[in-house]
Amino acid sequence: MKYMILGTGGTGGCIGGYLAASGKDVTFIARGQHLKAMKENGLLIHSSLRGKIHLKKVKAFDSQETLEKYDVIFVCVKGYSLHEIVPLIAKTSHKKTVVIPILNTLNASEKLQKALPGINVLDGCIYVSAFISTPGEITQGIKIFRVVFGPKEDTDIDNNLLLQIQEDLLESGIEGILSNNMRRDIFKKFAFTSACAATGAYYDVKAGEMQKEGKYNNTFLALLKELQLIANALNIQLDCDLIEESLQILAGLASDTTSSLQKDMKLGGNNEKSELIFDIVRIAEKYGVDVPYYQKIAMHFGYKN
Ligand SMILES: NC(=O)C1=CN([C@@H]2O[C@H](COP(=O)(O)OP(=O)(O)OC[C@H]3O[C@@H](n4cnc5c(N)ncnc54)[C@H](OP(=O)(O)O)[C@@H]3O)[C@@H](O)[C@H]2O)C=CC1
Ligand SMILES: CC(C)(CO)C(=O)C(=O)O
Known part of the structure; x- marks a missing residue:
């Protein structure tokens, strides 16, 4: 092969x-x-x-x-x-x-x-x-x-x-x-990365900061809750507790990890903010879902509806 x-x-x-x-x-x-x-x-x-x-x-x-x-x-x-x-x-x-x-x-x-x-x-x-x-x-x-x-x-x-x-x-x-069931599996993986990358990029923090209780961890969790609403709107049946599963993945990251979105933003060229952050706001607008955390982060990074 x-x-x-x-x-x-x-x-x-x-x-x-x-x-x-x-x-x-x-x-x-x-x-x-x-x-x-x-x-x-x-x-x-x-x-x-x-x-x-x-x-x-x-x-x-x-x-x-x-x-x-x-x-x-x-x-x-x-x-x-x-x-x-x-x-x-x-x-x-x-x-x-x-x-x-x-x-x-x-x-x-x-x-x-x-x-x-x-x-x-x-x-x-x-x-x-x-x-x-x-x-x-x-x-x-x-x-x-x-x-x-x-x-x-x-x-x-x-x-x-x-x-x-x-x-x-x-x-x-x-x-x-x-x-x-790739629709489900892509959404699960996307959800973790999107919440992790959006939090990391917005506050410019590494995974270690997000792993600890406090503001960064709370934002990560708030984004995941909004993603659960998006999954519901898209009729994607998740086979797990999105928050539990994402917290487990986060716990497994080395404390100095930053997402590729964050790395690309630092380099100043192209990045995946449209796919990882703006797309959620676009879907939320289409289906009438309230996603204030995504909205705030998207606006911060230049999203215009
Ligand atoms: N890195 C990670 O840990 C993870 C990444 N992902 C996702 O996986 C995807 C890929 O990410 P990642 O591997 O980090 O990306 P990288 O930027 O590290 O790798 C992509 C590579 O492809 C090259 N490339 C792009 N277009 C061409 C072309 N036309 N001809 C030849 N080479 C080309 C790029 O070159 P150039 O730099 O010149 O554009 C770059 O070297 C992304 O969606 C990311 O979000 C998912 C999980 C983890
Ligand atoms: C796991 C994580 C957040 C970190 O590498 C990732 O998927 C990415 O860099 O896009």
């Missing part, structure tokens, strides 16, 4: 790095200094789970260089880069290729499917904390590494292929979960 990692950043570097380290056929798509470093020295992952993973030689290309077709494409770019990678997916897919977006957004899969009719786009999400620490190197910071994926409702995808992907993930040391 041939895997392509479309976007070798924090998430893609970890998925592809683990798969390649266990002998799977992986091609990495990257660009800039990071790609240059990978071509010269391979990929180095500093992992809290596995120690150092050093792949001395990797198949790394930019989006123009790769001409092959792949069986599985993990889409691991930020929400704001999604539109630019569509031609590459179209070029590198065959009839049975499955595309698995793992982004922290509620509708990445729908957007891709709309732009790529005839290609099998699954739903996916990821539990990991990782970032490019220097070109060619990824730092992975928590002990959870889980990829949840599955077909969208009412689609017909070869189940053996999905089971094979799950087996490959498990063999590589990634907790691969094949789900038959």
Whole structure:
């Protein structure tokens, strides 16, 4: 099975790095200094789970260089880069290729499917904390590494292929979960990240501050309560207590963790505030749900209705 990692950043570097380290056929798509470093020295992952993973030689290309077709494409770019990678997916897919977006957004899969009719786009999400620490190197910071994926409702995808992907993930040391309710699972993962990233970015605090009782933790909880109302409005049946589950994930983060939203805001370029914060306000407006905490944070970051 041939895997392509479309976007070798924090998430893609970890998925592809683990798969390649266990002998799977992986091609990495990257660009800039990071790609240059990978071509010269391979990929180095500093992992809290596995120690150092050093792949001395990797198949790394930019989006123009790769001409092959792949069986599985993990889409691991930020929400704001999604539109630019569509031609590459179209070029590198065959009839049975499955595309698995793992982004922290509620509708990445729908957007891709709309732009790529005839290609099998699954739903996916990821539990990991990782970032490019220097070109060619990824730092992975928590002990959870889980990829949840599955077909969208009412689609017909070869189940053996999905089971094979799950087996490959498990063999590589990634907790691969094949789900038959991705609407629920994406919302659960999104909810944690959205509340965590919105709180962290608004107050400019690290996970350790949010873990303690007090103002930051209260905001995190208030956002989660609003997300529960959004889930109700969208008719998403959660199989857990959103607050309990999110508190558990928060407790597992290293105290110096900041979300990728916060990191991107500090860098001053593009960021995912539209997907992670504004989208909730948009949904709330559409369904008439009261979300004062999201509203306040969205306005602070420039949301205009
Ligand atoms: N990092 C984390 O811990 C987690 C992230 N997520 C989510 O996963 C998604 C991916 O995040 P993350 O891995 O952090 O993102 P990163 O920014 O670390 O990685 C994405 C990489 O893809 C590259 N890229 C984008 N477009 C192209 C292109 N056309 N050709 C080649 N390379 C390209 C980017 O390059 P460039 O920088 O030049 O744009 C970047 O290196 C986001 O939705 C995020 O919210 C979910 C859970 C945890
Ligand atoms: C888990 C968390 C909040 C931190 O890495 C994340 O998902 C992100 O960075 O987007």
